[in-house]
Amino acid sequence: MALIHVRNFAKSFDGKQVHKNVTFSVKEGECLGLLGGSGVGKSVVLRSLIGLEKPDSGEVLIEGDDVSKYSERELIPIRTKVAYVFQNGALFDSMSVYENLAYPLREHTSLTEPEIKNRIHEQLVEFGLEDAEFKSPAQLSGGMQKRVGLARSIIIGPKVVLYDEPTAGLDPYNTVKIQEMIQRLRDKGVTSIFVTHDMPSAFAVCDRMALLQDGEVVAEGAVEDLKRDPNGLLQKFVKGEKP
Numbered sequence: 001m002a003l004i005h006v007r008n009f010a011k012s013f014d015g016k017q018v019h020k021n022v023t024f025s026v027k028e029g030e031c032l033g034l035l036g037g038s039g040v041g042k043s044v045v046l047r048s049l050i051g052l053e054k055p056d057s058g059e060v061l062i063e064g065d066d067v068s069k070y071s072e073r074e075l076i077p078i079r080t081k082v083a084y085v086f087q088n089g090a091l092f093d094s095m096s097v098y099e100n101l102a103y104p105l106r107e108h109t110s111l112t113e114p115e116i117k118n119r120i121h122e123q124l125v126e127f128g129l130e131d132a133e134f135k136s137p138a139q140l141s142g143g144m145q146k147r148v149g150l151a152r153s154i155i156i157g158p159k160v161v162l163y164d165e166p167t168a169g170l171d172p173y174n175t176v177k178i179q180e181m182i183q184r185l186r187d188k189g190v191t192s193i194f195v196t197h198d199m200p201s202a203f204a205v206c207d208r209m210a211l212l213q214d215g216e217v218v219a220e221g222a223v224e225d226l227k228r229d230p231n232g233l234l235q236k237f238v239k240g241e242k243p
């Protein structure tokens, strides 16, 4: 049984149908690249996995439970299990990096302050962010802010991480750093969906890719197979050719 299963997902906004029948699944420990042009509805699918959007019809299953049927209260534990990495990092501007990382630990775990301190130090060292500890977000470059944002999203140890264009607008150095963070989490068995327009990163971190187009998943396959099949829909999309 797949850990994530989106089945027959349909949704309209203002009378315009964006998702007609989106179906895909992600196995435990796998990283699925979710590709597609601007506006096809990738972010809406990710948001629906933490209950921020609900489909008009269809199912959004995490470990067999349909989170689209959950109340706000029932969603609380889901949000500790499933992390959503926002595009801009979404840090609290008035707090230091340390305080930003401490926030989810204080909110969602029963760790003591010394334990929190250890956890934050471990995380900062693991991701090469030690120098940022006492800085405020405004003192960091955009690339560093995104890396700290990712570190904050995953500090409580989620089982699933949803990445929404985590490398958009980054220089090659920070892009590679983010790729390494994602790979490290994958090595630890985290299941993830990686939404991106950054093809080199998608090829670097994903096991499988799915292409969303006209309200449906029109192609999907293992990254290894994609590299061998230059004429598939996914390859055409990757190369920027008209589908």
Ligand SMILES: Nc1ncnc2c1ncn2[C@@H]1O[C@H](COP(=O)(O)OP(=O)(O)OP(=O)(O)O)[C@@H](O)[C@H]1O
Binding pocket: 013, 014, 018, 036, 037, 038, 039, 040, 041, 042, 043, 044, 045
């Ligand atoms: N809350 C909302 N209210 C109205 N329309 C919305 C809402 N959320 C999304 N949409 C519309 O749904 C469509 C899909 O949006 P979504 O943000 O999921 O696209 P996307 O694939 O993530 O695009 P991009 O690659 O540009 O980020 C867009 O046309 C968008 O305007």
Ligand SMILES: [Mg+2]
Binding pocket: 042, 043, 044, 164
């Ligand atoms: Mg989006």
